[in-house]
Amino acid sequence: MKILISGAAGQVGSALVKHGSKRGFEVFGMSSSELDITNLRNVDAVFAQVKPDLVINASAYTAVDKAESDSELAYSVNELGPKLLALTCRKRDIPLLHISTDYVFDGTSNIAYTENALTNPQSVYGKSKLAGELSVKENLEQNIVLRTAWVFSEIGSNFVKTMLRLGAEREKLSIVADQFGGPTSADSIANALLTIAARVGEKRDIKWGTYHFTGLPYCSWYEFAKEIFQQAESMRLISKAPELASIFSSEYPTPAPRPLNSKLDCSKIYKEFGIEPDDWKQSLRDVLRQLQ
Template sequence: MRIAVIGAKGQVGWELARRAPLLGHEALAWDMAELDITDAVAVDRALAVSGADAVINAAAYTAVDKAEQEPELAFAVNRDGPAHLAAACNRLHIPLLHISTDYVYDGNKPSPYVEDDPVAPLGVYGQSKAEGDDAVLRLLPRHLILRVSWVFGIHGHNFVKTMLRLAQEREELRVVADQFGCPTYAGDIADTLLELAGRTAEIDASGAWGTYHYCGAPATTWHGFASAIIEQAPAVEVLRVQTITAITTADYPTPAARPANSVLDSSRLAFRFGIQPRRWRDGLHALLVASYAG
């Protein structure tokens, strides 16, 4: 199967590009430098000659706080880009698998979010992603929207790498403990998307296109996640940190509001495809082993 991977230099896109050949797929890996998804004409031209059997969109503007100052760019990438991809895929009769986010929810629900819960984003990033999801849904029947949360991976910037860097510099880490979510390893997201891409004939037959949640298990807080990172850090890593102090969201104000609860229920994906959430601690271990190998 030939799969066009959009956003190939991001955390998930990088994993998609390197894992696809291992699963017998051919990956056409494009990042923004090779394909600007905000340019509808460029998207049409690239996909028309690609020979792709499916497209996976891992491209996104993910700077949550910066998006408050750059809304036009955030919407161009997160809303208009997916719309251009969906329209082109519809013309070419190929499916699109699109990555979305837990930040489309406001976090006020006391239990995990399911796919049918109404979206109510708190900031520009979440709103731009929600409108991108809506564009894909409207423009392309053969779509899978995969909402994920708290992504961390070997490649790129993420919370794990930030915590390890700060742990080398400081004796105390102050980490928010009243926001709940599900850390999710980029490699696991990539494996899930590639499996789904390889099952498009089955999805066509069952009519199982639509929106799904996928995240690591179990739910935790940023403080809990940080504690696990420091706990699992290899002995070869010299860390100064002595204390990880739990603080509130109010103690750490940011330009963009974050949902207090962004825990996602992944049971629909498990029921329809047999894909179970992986323990995020396993993904964390894989990242740490890869980062310090050699």
């Protein structure tokens, strides 16, 4: 089965390329310079050349704060790009697996968000990602939209790498303790998507639509940071963990507001595909080992 992956140099994209080949797929990973999803001629040419059986869109504009003042580019990559991919997939009658985010919610719920929960994005990034979800759904029946959150890996920029960098520079760090979510390794997202791709390849009945997938257990950024430094110290990746102070979101203002509750209910993907949430503490160990 030939899988075309856009955004292949990103966190999830490179994990898809790595695990896709290991799992026996014929993988065509394209970086943004090889496949610009906002350019229809480029999209058409790559599809014609690769002739994929399935496409996974791992590309996105992910600079959440920058998006507030760069909304044109954010919408171009996060809405127009997925639309062009969906239209091209429709023309060729192939499925598209697309990735979205917890930022489509406002974070005010008291419980974990199910796929049917009301969306209400509060940032340009969240709005552009929701627009992308809709443009995929409107233009292609065979679509999966996988919403995830708090992604980390050994490459790119993410919370784990930021903590290790700041921890090496400072003796004390203040970390937000009133935002909750499920840290999710890029490897586990890749494997979830590849499991769905395998199901498509087996021509089994697929329930197209939106699914949630994150790591568990849910925690706050403060708890996530504590675990990062504990593991890094015990693996001797760092010599001494910095002192951590817990703060409220209001004490750490950012251009784009963050949802306080980013917990995604992952029971639907388990029921439909048998995909279990990832144990993020174990995945964190794997990522730290690679950074060692």
